[in-house]
Amino acid sequence: MPIALEEILQTIRMTEVEHFDIRTVTMGINLKDCCSDTVEQLKKNIYEKIMRVASEHIKSARKIESDYGISIANKRISVTPIALIADGFFKEDFVEIAQVLDRTAAELGIDFLGGFSALVQKGFSAGDLHLIQAIPDALACTRHVCSSVNVATTKAGINMNAVRMMGEIVKRTAELTAAQDAIGCAKMVVFANVPEDNPFMAGAFHGISEPDVVINVGISGPGVILRAVKEAPANLDFSALSDRIRAMAFKITRAGEFIGRQVARMQNIPFGIVDISLAPTPIPGDSVADIIKAMGLEDVGAPGTTAALALLNEAVKRGGLMASSHVGGMSGAFIPVSEDEGMIKAAEKGHITIEKLEAMSSVCSVGLDMIAIPGKTTAETIAGIIADECAIGVMNNKTTAVRIIPAPGKEVGDYVNYGGLLGSAPVMACNQLNNQVFIHRGGRFPAPVKGVNN
Amino acid sequence: MTHLSEDDIRQLTKEAINQLGAKATPAAVEKIVTDALQRVQQSRDPRTSETYSANLSAVKPAQNRIIVTAFGKNQIGILAGLTAVLAQHQCDIIDLTQKILQEFFTIMILVDISPSTESFENLKTAITSKGESLGLKVIIQHEDIFRTMHRI
Numbered sequence: 120m121p122i123a124l125e126e127i128l129q130t131i132r133m134t135e136v137e138h139f140d141i142r143t144v145t146m147g148i149n150l151k152d153c154c155s156d157t158v159e160q161l162k163k164n165i166y167e168k169i170m171r172v173a174s175e176h177i178k179s180a181r182k183i184e185s186d187y188g189i190s191i192a193n194k195r196i197s198v199t200p201i202a203l204i205a206d207g208f209f210k211e212d213f214v215e216i217a218q219v220l221d222r223t224a225a226e227l228g229i230d231f232l233g234g235f236s237a238l239v240q241k242g243f244s245a246g247d248l249h250l251i252q253a254i255p256d257a258l259a260c261t262r263h264v265c266s267s268v269n270v271a272t273t274k275a276g277i278n279m280n281a282v283r284m285m286g287e288i289v290k291r292t293a294e295l296t297a298a299q300d301a302i303g304c305a306k307m308v309v310f311a312n313v314p315e316d317n318p319f320m321a322g323a324f325h326g327i328s329e330p331d332v333v334i335n336v337g338i339s340g341p342g343v344i345l346r347a348v349k350e351a352p353a354n355l356d357f358s359a360l361s362d363r364i365r366a367m368a369f370k371i372t373r374a375g376e377f378i379g380r381q382v383a384r385m386q387n388i389p390f391g392i393v394d395i396s397l398a399p400t401p402i403p404g405d406s407v408a409d410i411i412k413a414m415g416l417e418d419v420g421a422p423g424t425t426a427a428l429a430l431l432n433e434a435v436k437r438g439g440l441m442a443s444s445h446v447g448g449m450s451g452a453f454i455p456v457s458e459d460e461g462m463i464k465a466a467e468k469g470h471i472t473i474e475k476l477e478a479m480s481s482v483c484s485v486g487l488d489m490i491a492i493p494g495k496t497t498a499e500t501i502a503g504i505i506a507d508e509c510a511i512g513v514m515n516n517k518t519t520a521v522r523i524i525p526a527p528g529k530e531v532g533d534y535v536n537y538g539g540l541l542g543s544a545p546v547m548a549c550n551q552l553n554n555q556v557f558i559h560r561g562g563r564f565p566a567p568v569k570g571v572n573n
Numbered sequence: 574m575t576h577l578s579e580d581d582i583r584q585l586t587k588e589a590i591n592q593l594g595a596k597a598t599p600a601a602v603e604k605i606v607t608d609a610l611q612r613v614q615q616s617r618d619p620r621t622s623e624t625y626s627a628n629l630s631a632v633k634p635a636q637n638r639i640i641v642t643a644f645g646k647n648q649i650g651i652l653a654g655l656t657a658v659l660a661q662h663q664c665d666i667i668d669l670t671q672k673i674l675q676e677f678f679t680i681m682i683l684v685d686i687s688p689s690t691e692s693f694e695n696l697k698t699a700i701t702s703k704g705e706s707l708g709l710k711v712i713i714q715h716e717d718i719f720r721t722m723h724r725i
Contacts, residue, residue: 120724121668121683122640122683122716122719122720122723122724124670124672124679124681126719126722126723127640127642127681127719128642128679129723130714130718130719130722130723131642131712135712185693185694185697186693186714186715187714187715187717187718188712188713188714188718189714189718370722370723371722373721373722374718374721374722376721377717377718377721377722378718
């Protein structure tokens with residue numbers, strides 16, 4: 120059947136007016152074969168492997184962008200969690216490895232490289248501990264490196280020692296990067312149930328069961344969904360509203376998978392998954408918050424917000440699953456504050472609070488994402504916020520995460536400003552009640568009954 | 574397509590080592606053998622040449638059909654101008670739709686670019702600059718993207 124003019128115009132409107140693009144084409148690279156007895160050799164192996172494998176990545180992605188007229192906003196790289204391949208080395212060595220990763224990213228022209236990571240849901244190896252301790256310095260002396268630590272899973276429960284430690288690491292990272300509004304914290308995520316094939320930063324890494332090299336794709340299209348919802352009459356019921364979102368999600372996922380497969384084919388490497396998360400940007404009209412508002416709420420935060428987000432997330436999944444056989448990663452709507460124009464406005468007006476965002480995180484893919492809080496917030500309070508998110512993730516068998524920024528010297532009403540995709544955010548109020556005894560209990564928080572499913 | 578036996582590959586490797594002499598490092602030998610294998614496989618089966626080619630510009634989408642979409646204020650000579658550029662570069666027009674709403678002109682041309690010797694990039698530049706000289710916004714994309722998004 121020939122393609123109709125209307126269909127062509129619809130695609131062009133999506134890309135030209137509604138900001139539809141492929142948010143990221145991320146190349147996952149296995150570094151397990153880089154292990155070595157000496158840190159010098161390990162650094163050399165890492166540098167050479169990434170430079171060799173990814174040399175054509177950007178060039179291929181640019182060619183595909185030009186051929187199909189769909190822009191790929193970011194071309195990125197994720198690597199095997201560094202704690203695994205550098206176990207046995209020390210904190211200072213980990214910082215040096217981060218610098219090598221930073222240099223490869225800079226030389227390849229890649230904005231973010233993920234995988235300065237550790238998986239410690241059940242306990243720490245020596246390498247895990249050294250990596251975690253190295254995070255603040257590593258993020259302070261690099262530009263492109265992203266870090267993530269998984270502290271909980273539904274199977275293993277929550278490692279409360281790691282939760283406490285991450286509270287301190289977030290604080291320390293903020294202090295070391297205070298001059299740039301604590302940008303280090305924007306490049307670090309604490310996870311529960313982390314997916315191993317996530318293409319989105321800052322949480323991307325190349326899981327241990329992944330092939331040697333793989334291409335994963337993250338789509339983005341809040342603007343496209345927004346139009347579908349905006350055009351819906353006020354009396355359209357939820358089934359019909361969901362249908363509209365589903366149809367659009369199908370189209371953008373198909374485009375995402377197609378583009379990803381082409382980039383993979385060009386470099387002769389396997390295609391992994393499409394992550395069907397709706398990822399907003401600070402550009403007007405490219406906002407998840409605006410979709411929620413368009414459903415008939417005065418602003419994000421109004422009663423009904425969590426339900427609206429659940430409807431959106433579910434409808435996107437239905438369309439996306441039909442469109443692609445390999446859906447993975449986070450695959451749910453993102454609700455970062457600083458990266459979403461509608462969320463920023465709602466935060467400025469006090470319409471959303473951390474508690475409301477926490478509730479929303481129980482029905483979407485990430486969690487408390489890119490939220491600035493007062494610099495005086497203690498490590499224990501941050502650990503408490505992480506523990507709460509972990510509990511939501513572990514008990515509901517889903518991914519949750521915390522990427523929170525205790526901006527040094529800033530109070531409620533001040534701003535952090537990063538520019539670009541990371542955007543800017545008003546500092547939000549954060550409950551400062553004392554939780555010292557709870558956080559310092561330590562140990563392992565038992566896995567839920569739900570985790571025992573065989 | 575017949576595959577090379579292991580013996581053939583061993584033979585090739587020996588030959589490469591002999592030729593390289595003192596310069597034979599494992600990496601250099603591997604490169605020569607892989608390159609040779611690729612050339613052999615390509616010459617045997619043209620269909621696989623795209624997959625094996627490391628040269629990016631040689632990789633072309635399976636079907637070489639593009640869709641040219643242009644919008645702008647209506648004026649005399651738009652269709653003539655665009656089709657002249659296509660003809661000049663040996664591009665075959667397969668389908669064409671145009672609409673004029675009041676003063677506003679929209680055209681969609683489905684073009685087979687396989688007879689053309691020009692690269693996609695050069696064609697794109699040629700058509701776009703012609704369109705711009707006529708006051709049009711021109712968008713050029715391979716057809717597959719529309720097929721992917723709008724057909725199951």
